[in-house]
Amino acid sequence: MGIHTYFLSLNDLERIIRCPGKFKFEEHSVSAHSWKVVQYAKTLADIEESRGVAVDWKKLYEITSSHDYGEIFIGDIKTPVKHHSLELRAMLQKVEEGMVAHFIDEHIPEEFKPIFRRQLREGKDDSVEGKILEVADKLDQIYEAFAELRLGNLEKEFVVMYRNALIKIKEIKLHCVDYFFDSILPDLVQEGSKSPIDIEQITREALSS
Amino acid sequence: MGIHTYFLSLNDLERIIRCPGKFKFEEHSVSAHSWKVVQYAKTLADIEESRGVAVDWKKLYEITSSHDYGEIFIGDIKTPVKHHSLELRAMLQKVEEGMVAHFIDEHIPEEFKPIFRRQLREGKDDSVEGKILEVADKLDQIYEAFAELRLGNLEKEFVVMYRNALIKIKEIKLHCVDYFFDSILPDLVQEGSKSPIDIEQITREALSS
Amino acid sequence: MGIHTYFLSLNDLERIIRCPGKFKFEEHSVSAHSWKVVQYAKTLADIEESRGVAVDWKKLYEITSSHDYGEIFIGDIKTPVKHHSLELRAMLQKVEEGMVAHFIDEHIPEEFKPIFRRQLREGKDDSVEGKILEVADKLDQIYEAFAELRLGNLEKEFVVMYRNALIKIKEIKLHCVDYFFDSILPDLVQEGSKSPIDIEQITREALSS
Amino acid sequence: MGIHTYFLSLNDLERIIRCPGKFKFEEHSVSAHSWKVVQYAKTLADIEESRGVAVDWKKLYEITSSHDYGEIFIGDIKTPVKHHSLELRAMLQKVEEGMVAHFIDEHIPEEFKPIFRRQLREGKDDSVEGKILEVADKLDQIYEAFAELRLGNLEKEFVVMYRNALIKIKEIKLHCVDYFFDSILPDLVQEGSKSPIDIEQITREALSS
């Protein structure tokens, strides 16, 4: 069958839970995460535009909304596995891409095949839009980890998730990254100041690393 | 505070459940629904473009991704209430818009206020993008109802939800609506043919009404 | 249909969750809340009787057990909306009452219509029973908020909920209110003394406000 | 401590699930069940009164609202155990009563001890109120089982639960029981007529047994 099969498949991402068993206070489905990435990216792109940068909104729409669609086929493979070795990471990405390609070949009507191939590609390239997607994806890791840390989840995993996302964002050159460090992160740290975990110190360490 | 307050608020939509207590097989959060609307709209717009219609992707991005953001303030008010009377419907919309406006006034920095006012407005106008949003929103009602009907949920509510969404879509003039009735709906009906509920008949009745 | 439709509808309140997304440690359905209000009210009325006040137990039974039945039609509209403006509050109450009246007209047999109209009316009037209901309803907000605060939920919402309920109860003249402040609240504060949140201080501030 | 300990304990019944693992479509907490019993009993008593029978509302209030409070101490012991033998049933009841008595001795202030002893006694005696409680308790088993059977839950347990409750109600002489068989049960059977399980036949068998 055709587009129906694709539309029906979207439902499945609502029931794939990120990092199963780790979040104690707020669980996140892949579809909810995807929506938040779409939302962050929109505001980040607004900031770029307000600084005079041209944004290709069609491309941004395509790469943010579908950036985790491939997890329908391989689930949320635990992050430690993903980063265990460059070799493994490359292997897994090849597998995921192979399954997406197979899905398009089998289910998407001929006239839309090129469109789906473009939309379901890995979007984190060096374009403005690719970099915005990378920042938005990491931003959600920050907010997901923050929600756990703020309520006292002591699992080391969330400190690592929070810190690594900050470090990754720091390396990306965008006006919206400057805005994040100047005008968003301080409010977040302030909001977390009553937490039993010292979010300010974790933040400081990440920024100076 | 500023954009941080907005970003943090996105989390809340993950925990607002649509039509609480009615879905027996698959529950849906407002954020997961929002993501699926973004996805349907993208493919619907692709169909329009392939038929030569110009699409404003930035506008489409803005109105689809945020179309239910206001539910953060008023929750998922049961559909029967929404449609109980035109007067009530207008009252509730006024309340929701008032709270969104209040949120922007209080939390969004001056330079982004106009952007947020535009993004968080009601998007279902008569433009191509507004009509695509309307179709995408109803499409998700069809798929949500379908998932329940297929598994034998006998609550009348889902027959009504499925039928009304079909009738609403039928009234909208778009190439993608033709495509839906020609090439997507038949596959969906076919997929539901083993259900204890006669989805084909419900569909036929809706189409001929 | 008749009473059957009413009995069947009771089930729906089990699946309507209060303040969706806010409670991190213990969620509450409207039906569980309703039961606790019935229980508190019984003990509060026992205290009144022991001080020589006459209690109309039939009336108390009727107004406590059904006080949130109308939420079947409009769901748990977020408290901030309810209190956003007096105008809005009045509008929402009118809507809820209209839907309850419509339900009785359509489903309840003629001979029981007057009984249901009396039972499903707003019960918080100035009678002893109406005031006991108000205290019992607020008491449950105190216990619901307490359970979150005690475990370290830092959302401001629960401090507000706890404080406002205390302030509201303080204004009501009943022997059982005196008993609550003298003999129940001190035990509650004592029980919360190991919490990371300073429940004693929040309580003191509310009492002196 | 005193009444606070009792109020705090009410929360626990929200998290004790009836027949754990058996309900596939709608789970029920002991507190939600208790509230529904309070509601059914109110309407059943209204029917009695309308037929000229005097109802002691204070007693009815007391015995319906607290009739499963003892499950805080012993949980929801599976029904098969309860009825396994008369000897076992008596043993379990003795245990539950012992723990309730112990709780009152330890936590309830002197002046309220007699009240709590009366309220937390087994209420299903031969008075009108005791018989109404018995009917209301069984009515909820009927509605709980009905919700599962209607959606196709094939576990024999629910047929047994539904049938036994009907048989038990049939034996009780009350006007409201006549009303139930004449004016409520037919609507329920009608509502279940589209179920894959033949609810009408199960009902007929129970009534003629």
Next chain:
Amino acid sequence: MGIHTYFLSLNDLERIIRCPGKFKFEEHSVSAHSWKVVQYAKTLADIEESRGVAVDWKKLYEITSSHDYGEIFIGDIKTPVKHHSLELRAMLQKVEEGMVAHFIDEHIPEEFKPIFRRQLREGKDDSVEGKILEVADKLDQIYEAFAELRLGNLEKEFVVMYRNALIKIKEIKLHCVDYFFDSILPDLVQEGSKSPIDIEQITREALSS
């Protein structure tokens, strides 16, 4: 029917939750608990063997894997009830054993009856294997309570559960118990050192009691 009935029944233990309503951060089914007891016991027995003690692995397999099977019939009766009095405890054990015996009589084929009677007996005798089971069962109470205490659950129940399990293990003479106190417990206490609850002190008090 035969073995099929037994195999099918195993599923039910996945949906019986231990201490319902008490665990706020991580709930445990009886089947998950049973698996962890199997795992702990395996390592404890490895330690015994490495110290030269002979282990009957078939017996250990039988008694650990099935040690809570009887809860299918009586549910997870709250621990306080179990230990309320020696008389009650004996009564409940008799009931559970009676129901297990009844199940074997009715469902297990003749040739396997003796095997099932042996496997489903109470396994905590004075043999090495019986003592390992006792330690493994208590170890899981320690880890279950630890997970709650570490995240700040202030319910006294978990301090009691943790302490009593430690005290019980201390009384058992096995090499693996020495190993636990020397090489496992210190790491656990260290891991809990950032908790808002003073796990080290609770541990010290239990050990010196």
Next chain:
Amino acid sequence: MGIHTYFLSLNDLERIIRCPGKFKFEEHSVSAHSWKVVQYAKTLADIEESRGVAVDWKKLYEITSSHDYGEIFIGDIKTPVKHHSLELRAMLQKVEEGMVAHFIDEHIPEEFKPIFRRQLREGKDDSVEGKILEVADKLDQIYEAFAELRLGNLEKEFVVMYRNALIKIKEIKLHCVDYFFDSILPDLVQEGSKSPIDIEQITREALSS
């Protein structure tokens, strides 16, 4: 740290859900699945012994209880991926084994390293015990799929899961496999005879394939 780290890690498998999003009626954690495999294997081995086959209970204990421990590191990778290609399957197994080896190197004390390496190896070899594990693992797929099919879950996935497991078991030469086909499967098919899905036909097709 040492054995403590291993014991603590067992908890994580309670929160990894098998085939997330697919089971509509009964979800299964990896730990609950592991326990059921232990239970089936015990009875299967009893059957072998009763037919005169020698069983190494220590080995059986080791390989059944830990056969999915590696999923702590890579999660429940969707079955379709596992079987997508022999090359991919080999890659994933290598990754999982690498992470288990790494865990043992880093956390298990020197004296137990050989034991853990043996226990956490892939156990499905050609020995009696290895074959029993394979049958037990597939048996649980049959029972998991059966529970969904019986209640009317129409997802093709469960028909495939049920059929493939039957076909796989059929190929294994063991007395207990004969017993399963002669004395267990017929009861299961009989139990499923009222299902809206024709379980008997699916079974017949699998057996004749």
